[in-house]
Amino acid sequence: MTVHLALGRSYPEMDGMNSRGIHWDLITDLRGGGRLSTDGDVLQEGGRFL
Template identity: 70%
Template structure:
């Protein structure tokens, strides 16, 4: 109804559960500034360090908007294999089959999320270029291909 084309599965993460470092390989625009090569380190669900190859000031501005901007609001998996390359439009790019996106900031209450923020910004990494998605310790997607 409001997010076309279709092609993603998404949920709200447990706000204090994210641990580790993620690098986002698909460029993303934030308030008119392009951000490339963003890297976020999470501890206990909160971004503790952040950097970017380009647009690092925009990344930090987003994260410093309010306390909720440093937490995850969404975990999404792109499933639309008809979209092959990023277009620069986040509503298309987040659905590319073989990608995963994490949104910092506001979560969707309908997914059980409780995080509040003025920010909801999707950042995408392309697993087709070599990456792995594990759920509860089990690898479910490798190099953009589902294994289960």
């Protein structure tokens, strides 16, 4: 499983409404295992959402 999270300015071609001055793409590859968490809470581990 891979995860892609985009923060900030959207692309005009996608009819996005966010016009912030920055765009960040955050990508992680969890196919070999791993854990996805936020604020100390585990959201996904070992390929399964909790």
